Amino acid sequence: MSSKTLTFVFAAERGTPALLTEHRCKAAVPVAGKYRVIDFTLANCLHSGLRQVLVLSQYKSHSLHKHLRDGWSLFNAELGEFITAVPPQMRYDSGWYRNAMDALRQNRYLIERSPADTVLLLDGGLVYRMDYAELIEFHREQGGGVTCALRQAGPGSAAGGVKVEVDGADRITAIGNAIDVDAPYESTMGVVLIDKALLLEQVEALSAATEAGMDSGVDLATQLVSPMLDGRATCSNPPTAYRFGGERGRVTQDRYWSDLGSTDAYFRANMDLLKAEPPLNLYQADWNILTYQGQYPPARTVPGPTSGNEGIFVNSMLAAGTVIRGGGVSHSVLYPRVQVEDGAIVDEAILFEGVRIGANARVRRCICDKDVVIPAGACIGEDRRADAERFEVSDEGIVVILKGQSI
Structure with missing residues (x-):
């Protein structure tokens, strides 16, 4: 054929x-x-x-x-x-x-x-x-x-x-x-x-x-x-x-x-894709989806260097090279080499490769393009009016931070 x-x-x-x-x-x-x-x-x-x-x-x-x-x-x-x-x-x-x-x-x-x-x-x-x-x-x-x-x-x-x-x-x-x-x-x-x-x-x-x-x-x-x-x-x-x-x-x-x-x-x-029964089946053993993957170390969670709190993630996808250092991630999709620092909260977010979330930052209902850095203590996705002054915001309130955008 x-x-x-x-x-x-x-x-x-x-x-x-x-x-x-x-x-x-x-x-x-x-x-x-x-x-x-x-x-x-x-x-x-x-x-x-x-x-x-x-x-x-x-x-x-x-x-x-x-x-x-x-x-x-x-x-x-x-x-x-x-x-x-x-x-x-x-x-x-x-x-x-x-x-x-x-x-x-x-x-x-x-x-x-x-x-x-x-x-x-x-x-x-x-x-x-x-x-x-x-x-x-x-x-x-x-x-x-x-x-x-x-x-x-x-x-x-x-x-x-x-x-x-x-x-x-x-x-x-x-x-x-x-x-x-x-x-x-x-x-x-x-x-x-x-x-x-x-x-x-x-x-x-x-x-x-x-x-x-x-x-x-x-x-x-x-x-x-x-x-x-x-x-x-x-x-x-x-x-x-x-x-x-x-x-x-x-x-x-x-x-x-x-x-x-x-x-x-x-x-x-x-x-x-985070639903208990996702509509798209990524797990059929004889129909795997191929892609390029960098040779990164495994994803992991570690205690925060200041708080000592364990890094946690709930109902999320974590790609290789991602490290959660005392932060919390829930209902989110994290691409390779993402860093979530001590005390940071990530909820309903999509973080592209190389994104860094600073200590005690809060990121909700947000898409961060490649290599975006969220400063320590920043708050994104909780005040739509404030977000719209700095970023692009979709009709349904999803904040989009573009690659290379200064925050």
Whole structure:
């Protein structure tokens, strides 16, 4: 299957939440205590037997490229396997990627020279687990053409994607924006499989017809399917729907999907992982999520040097290299090398790598980007008006302290 399917992962957009993409693209945003967002898509590829993966990059891509080098240099080039970053090559003109379809057009030569007969198109800025091998098998059973993975959306479900209508034979009959929908519906989820010959036949026209803007990876289905439904493009088979979270596939069916579409959505997604039964299963033994991890010492708690109180943590995630020195951490997600000093209180917070919380500081409902230092005695997250004068505060009151921000 590996050689028959070429995979493109779209990671060129800035995306959201905007405050966390000041220094990195969305695909490189840290999530779940140790991972980057793109790790979930790449892990799906790995477990699905896909070994030819091209990552389309553009916006502030250094962090992403470094992560791919350090964490995903695991395929064997001698066997034709690769995970390769592909920024704009400007083979046809001097422009950057205008949109997802233009990114494919600019890399047409990579598609043409591939021995694959199908192309898998994935948004690298989403968090979910999926067995793509079953999607590919379903696509072949249906006779090829275009197959779009769909998820159940509506009240209580993650935002993102567009509404899709499907008939009893799993054929897509309509696709469009979902506005004020108060009942469950089927939605796109940034996963599309298309026959290679069909993509090459349509990519020039699709690129020209699609509006500029790289924040469109999740809308791949609309860009490909709409022209086939309204007669602007031809396809021997009608576009087909594949249901995400069904019985097919080896991954446990948690049916979790998130586009982390805002600061509040990002915060909730991380906090959800602290529930007794989290909605996203990170612990399936045969579907582990790979990432790059620095060679740091184990996380630990130690007594405070002044108070002598034990460092404690309650219902929290602690990554390697983290030390709690007499402070207290509860309902929080701590990335590697975080330091919590004597008497400090951290509650409902997300602390990125290298964050330091000074002695007797109090941090609540806060996201601290990489290497932020909270001074001793500081109080953040308890007075929204005071916080708003110094920091960015989300609609739901989450304080965001940016990388390098002086406090």
